[in-house]
Amino acid sequence: MAQPPLSQRIQRLEKHLGVRLFDRTSRQVALTEAGALLLTEAREVLARSEAFMATARRIRDGETGLLRAALPPDLSGETVAALLAGFTRAGLHGLELELHEQSTAQQLKGFAAHELDVGLIHHPCDVSGLELGPVLRRELGVLLPRGGAAAGLDEVPLASLTGYDLILFPRAGAPAVYDDLLTTCARNGYTPPAVRHAQGTSFVRGLVLSAEAVAFSPRDTHRQGGGGSRGGTDGDPARDTDDGVVWRPLTGAPLALRHSVAWPAGRGDAAVAAFAEAATHALRATAGATPDLPVRPLHLRPASEYWL
């Protein structure tokens, strides 16, 4: 905003409130103590008003009001069903939920284009301009050939996978998640001789069986002794362990998929809150998701340029 209209508006506001908000000299403008006291509340009022406008927009755009939401493709059918049931129980009358299956990258684009109201995203991703629900982790275990030495262990240390190639999703799908997984493997003593890219259930399983290779898979899509009995776990290679592939937890649970609900900052409202609550509850109840782990020590190096 140009200076003169801004100054006039500030003066009008000060007159309206009967409080002096800024001390002005010819060179500097500083917030007064009264201004500082009002600032926090002013921010709250603005946030509330944005949420109010978001609700109004939704009512205006759809006949009955519409919440445009997205979920990633890797959730089990059970989790999706629990989420929908939870959202319905929230009892937001006259609100329609329009659900899409989208990757994190697609969801971030949707938020920026104002085409999406809320979604469940994978971390890490660029969270600028977003508000987040709690970050939850779905622990990853390893898929091994039944005959391999590590398959005899109850828990597999990452370092004991040395020598096995790793089967991972193609990097372009989520470079940051991919890099995080490989960095954590390296940090824990496992640097695969080669990384082979595959996603399809049968193909991954085939590679585990026939090549010297392992893959990672979430704990919730595998239950000891219950292989294959849980319907709807689409796209997960651990669903069936009858074919010579076994799932084992990793010692210390170093690897996880991390999710949170996200929405554009300032555009959260009651519907978004209900979706966030339902998604968080569904992940905890059906996918065994747990709160994010405390972070590891951080040694900033000089090129970081900052120091706390």
Added chain:
Amino acid sequence: MTDALARIHAAFADAGVTGRLHAVDIDTGAQVDAGADQPVCTASVHKLCLLVTLYGQAAEGGLDLTEQVECPPAGRTTGPTGLAAMLDGARLSLRDLAYLMMSVSDNAAADLLLARVGLDAVNRTTARLGLTRTLAVHTFGELLATIKEDAGPGGARALADPHVVARLRALDPERTNRSTPRDMTRLLGAVWRDEACTPEHGAAIRRVLGLQVWPHRLASGFPFDDVHVAGKTGSLPTVRNEVGVVEYPDGGRYAVAVFTRTARTSALQPAADAVIGTAARLAVDALRAP
């Protein structure tokens, strides 16, 4: 050119960053624009604006660059380099403080200079040079204080938490020191064309920018002994920036500004540092293509 833009965007995506770039041929004005007008957090890149302000005031006779400044250890702005990391008192000239501020991004040296010239003077300089979207709203110490406050009791470790990253004021261009890639190449162009101050002072600014020690960002894209790279980095949690000028022996000179945000919150991400050089090189190659 569309091919270069596609390759730049692909390089950013491959490194796991959201990137904005502007590159300009300083003499012809030909440009590569990959989000050149997006608002960005400058972080330590704003030290370039302070440097130009300091030398501008010297050029106008407002201050003497050899003026000695007492640098007591108490109350220094924190940082991992230069005076900010030193333990004892020192006495340095304004221009040597400027050297520390630019070569190793010394936060303490920067705030001593800022105390001498004032934040308003920095904003007057950028406004005078037509950088309408560039504004400094706090000192480097104040900037770091917002991070400390927003990070909460968890300290630096909390900066790995996406919640904390999402709420840092220092990462919101509306609430911190800010600019655009286009404003920064405009500033570099003015310095290299001697439009920012006298040729003598312009040469001094260019010398100091050429003494930056960091090899991992802009310079990494130009592993050629006969190519000169001068620049200033800027870094905060998930933020990696560098603006600078690349000069070829045939006289070609290019101002490049690259501002990135990483998806990962980890502090060490060599690929994210290197993509600043990779993207700059793609842009400069496109500008140099016959």
